[in-house]
Amino acid sequence: MAEKISYIGVDLGGTNLKTALVSRHGKIIQTRTASVRLDRGAESIANELLAECRTLVASGKKQGLEVCAAGLGVAGKIDRASGTVVFSPNLPMLDGYPLAKNLQDNLGIPVFMENDANVFGLGEGFAGAAKGVRNWVGITLGTGTGGCLFLGGKLWEGDRLGFSAEIGHMIVEPEGPLCPCGSKGCLEAFASARALISGAKRCIASGGISENLKSMEAAGMLSARTIYDCAKQGDRTALALFDKMGWALGICLANVFSALGIRHAVIGGGVSSAWDLFIGSLETTLARNASMLGAGSAVILRSRLGDDAALIGAARRAKTESSWRRS
């Protein structure tokens, strides 16, 4: 019996390394998750990635599936041609490291690398919230804040400078909080897991903070999740952090919509689970600041595929790029 074709999709963020075996129709067959050890070097991440992929290849083989290619979604500025991570604020040890080339050499199948937010977008556009929408912006709220842009139904790649749709590094408040990228007041400095934690720490340091968050910090348990739980219990400081997140997203989306004359956005990533805590201030701020867009014209969609978006999108990237290369 001839083996059926399948692909590997990888989502490498600042916290987790997720891998999946994906059918050629874009269905997820199997997923795996490993932690990213930020204290270790690039080789360690590369080895972990190789081991995860080998496990999926072997598992596929048992099910009669041949893995033809792999797609990597990685947080940061990517040089696709050389398969190298150029600059990754959230995975600094990978700067300059040929992650895709390394995996391709060791795995023996074509490997394609893409920005993690772009693979999220490829997934949501193919089978998720943005299916059928031609012009839209995607934002992923994770450890950092990613972005992708689809114009005329295609992933927009700009001047191929190694980045595009860096929505997370658009400035929403000049002289605002410092962002890992080196600029001040970027969207990411308000709308990411790290921004929530930094914001909570700043509030604790300046006094006048709820006992709830303070004890979380003392126990080393301050995370986007625990701050969310505090907010749900009515903690005002925690609520204000999500409110500010929505405000920053509203300013940023107003700017993207004004600049591009478009009106659709899809928001995903782990922190988008806190949707009910930021969507109100997002929509109010957007309406107030997108003066050219008629009231109620903006369409803000929630990711439909969740964690699967990036995995499906990365596998899809592998499929289209490898079939392009074969033809």
Add this chain to the structure above:
Amino acid sequence: MAEKISYIGVDLGGTNLKTALVSRHGKIIQTRTASVRLDRGAESIANELLAECRTLVASGKKQGLEVCAAGLGVAGKIDRASGTVVFSPNLPMLDGYPLAKNLQDNLGIPVFMENDANVFGLGEGFAGAAKGVRNWVGITLGTGTGGCLFLGGKLWEGDRLGFSAEIGHMIVEPEGPLCPCGSKGCLEAFASARALISGAKRCIASGGISENLKSMEAAGMLSARTIYDCAKQGDRTALALFDKMGWALGICLANVFSALGIRHAVIGGGVSSAWDLFIGSLETTLARNASMLGAGSAVILRSRLGDDAALIGAARRAKTESSWRRS
């Protein structure tokens, strides 16, 4: 002898109505300028426009030139299909007025309407500073602040919502000065003739202002030009206004470059004559806030066609649209 084909290009801003007879090769044959009377109604502007165009048609006829079509560049949100101005913060009396349709009916040739910044871009892209650049943003510094976007070598029209590339209404300082559009802290509220005048008036009202600017205001002579002259004479308040203009342009361009992964901009419009007074702070601010763009990668170009850009671009729009319609 068969008459040679020519086109009319119109640039209608908040201050002047400029018209030109343009050859089919994009050369300006004759230009005319009339003042815009903001205190009169839409009919008055429409009649003035018709008279100017009739003069050019008659003048062309004498030179053996047949005018085939006209292109109107108008500051504001445009409904191309109906030839109507939807919303124009700088020409409010035109809101909802079918300016292009009116002119077409009275002139008896096809008339096409386009946003004024877009025709500026069509001109600069065809024969000016952006010739040969595929992806770029254009900004016009006039009474207000216009924008245009060229992606893949074409004018980007977004979702055809009647606006796109409204760079002037991107927010650079939330809660900053009020903009005529109703939002606060738009680029236009810092980088336009009106912003310079408002800024000078705010400084005068709050005291501690140079005698120079104060006497200009008392004489009713406060304008972008006189503020520029004061700045050139070393007036600190005037210098600070241009510095702030450069800062706002820098923040805004950083955001456009981050969002689109592009690196070229062309700046034109009357107030861009003050280039030497704002380009320094623009470039410093841009370098500090476009974290994804390598140092020195941004290319900020000065309009090469000046006032002619919009006239040539509007005529070019008329040429391409009318030949499209004929074919």
